[in-house]
Amino acid sequence: MFDSVLVANRGEIAVRIIQACRELGVDAVAVYSDTDESAKHVRLADEAYHIGPSVARESYLNQEAIIDAAREAGVDAIHPGYGFLAENTGFAANVEDSDFKWIGPPSDVMDDFGEKTKSRKIMRRADVPIVPGTTDPIESVAEVREFAEEHGYPVAIKADGGGGGRGLKVVQSEDEIESQFENAKREGEAYFDNDTVYVERFLENPxxxxxxxxxxxxxxxxxxxxxxxxxxxxxxxxxxxxxxxxxxxxxxxxxxxxxxxxxxxxxxxxxxxxxxxxxxxxxxxxxxxxxxxxxxxxxxxxxxxxxxxxxxxxxxxxxxxxxxxxxxxxxxxxxxxxxxxxxxxxxxxxxxxxxxxxxxxxxxxxxxxxxxxxxxxxxxxxxxxxxxxxxxxxxxxxxxxxxxxxxxxxxxxxxxxxxxxxxxxxxxxxxxxxxxxxxxxxxxxxx
CATH class of the missing domain: 3.30.470.20 (ATP-grasp fold, B domain)
Incomplete structure (x- = not known):
């Protein structure tokens, strides 16, 4: 078992992880931004390290600051919780390449599931039902039109790296295909740095x-x-x-x-x-x-x-x-x-x-x-x-x-x-x- 774990998060999930560490006899190390200097997760931790200003991108999303805090604290492992860097494949890989253990799935598995077409292929190999659709990215409006002609409307155009509704565009009729195709690609690039998209049948009341x-x-x-x-x-x-x-x-x-x-x-x-x-x-x-x-x-x-x-x-x-x-x-x-x-x-x-x-x-x-x-x-x-x-x-x-x-x-x-x-x-x-x-x-x- 580890001697100490750095919790790379804040709020209720950081508190939850700290409590679990305490029950396991593991020291819990917190990180905090300017705003969170006296936050509950900081008060409960065995140690706490300042990692930057209140804005998340300069603190809880600052990979270098978090890993530096882990080195300074001499922890064995890093737990990302949810949100922030929890599903950031690059951060997971950086932790794996460091002296610390990553408390999460392997970065290559995270990468597979970060791209929806890859994950659909994995599930199809495992004989898991997937929504009828493409398992490779589509390149053109014509491919969306061809799919809709076969499966009927509505269809969904989805960003390959999407999630939480971002990069998801529903096409109700043929005259919407071109605009929604471009919108999905644009959101994919903006939110996930990946403008590839795929198409699938849209379930209306699931x-x-x-x-x-x-x-x-x-x-x-x-x-x-x-x-x-x-x-x-x-x-x-x-x-x-x-x-x-x-x-x-x-x-x-x-x-x-x-x-x-x-x-x-x-x-x-x-x-x-x-x-x-x-x-x-x-x-x-x-x-x-x-x-x-x-x-x-x-x-x-x-x-x-x-x-x-x-x-x-x-x-x-x-x-x-x-x-x-x-x-x-x-x-x-x-x-x-x-x-x-x-x-x-x-x-x-x-x-x-x-x-x-x-x-x-x-x-x-x-x-x-x-x-x-x-x-x-x-x-x-x-x-x-x-x-x-x-x-x-x-x-x-x-x-x-x-x-x-x-x-x-x-x-x-x-x-x-x-x-x-x-x-x-x-x-x-x-x-x-x-x-x-x-x-x-x-x-x-x-x-």
Missing amino acids: RHIEVQILADEHGNVRHLGERDCSTQRRQQKLIEETPSPALDEATRGEVWDAARRGASEAGYVNAGTVEFLYEDGDFFFLEVNARIQVEHAITEVVTGIDIVKWQIRIAAGEHLSFPQSAVEPRGSAIEFRINAEEPSKEFAPMPGEVTTYRPPRGIGTRVDDGIDQGDRIAPFYDSMFAKFIAAGEDREEAISRGLRALEETTIEGVPTTIPFHQQVLTDERFLNAEHTTKFVDEELTIE
Whole structure:
């Protein structure tokens, strides 16, 4: 096991990793920007190193400063968390080439999954269903037109390095092909430094299903069940739950097996998530998130498996100590992302000081956060500062506990997404599990 780990992140995920290190008897080293000098993750760490100004590109995205801090601290490994540099293949490779261990998947595997056409080829080799489309980049408008003539409209033109909705353009008719083709290439270049694109059939009302994976360096791959992340706005997740209320048991088993096959085929190591779209009884591979996910907590709640500690153990060379048959998710869990945003104003970020912070407590409630009362939500980073998780014997109990937990919470100083979550939990479409990824954007009127 490592003696010390540098956490190359901030906020609630940095706190979560520091707590896991402490339970493993590993020293945790934090890094911080000007704004975060007295942040919660800094207060909890064994040591902390300043890495630059408040702007992320000069601090949490500053690879040289982070590696210099790791050298100064004399750590054994670097954990990137999620966001910032977590899926930056170049940073992973730099860490691999240094004296430190990278707590994440190998950089070459990250590279494979960073390009969607490569990842689709991997999944096809593993006999994992992929959305009908090209597995090589397309070069011309004519190729899009030919695909649409065969498969019908709408079709999606996607940036090869895309994700989170960026570089995704939907073509509803032939006269949109040329403009959307150019738009997708332009966004791919701007956001991912890669203007190559591919085309696939567009699923109009899918659910978003993802499977948590753990894989060690010795060829062992385990799935930890699935999560349903269909409650999202503009392809950004807001509420996640497990198990998915949309899947029957036969399909659930097929999705689990497909995720394991895909991870094995790719030579995946460490924690990751294989994401799928599900519509009309069929599921299709979407992408792999080669890192820990924000929503990992609900999987931990129903399986009893500490994913973050296993990330560290795997990077230290340990074997997964449990067989697949020992993974038996129990009950149901729902996660609410608590953001400093005003839902009634297009979810506009509203940074500021959290003057009162009384999170929920009680049976079936878990809170992962990156602040304490009196801390400030900085305008320089993501507005999420906490996650509330509610668990129960079944979905109905998890929802009722979620409502109770949200009602008991008091947060003053900044607006939050709590009213939105309360609205969703009382909406008949959500309660009846009839919602899809279009629910928030096209069906729900935010109060």
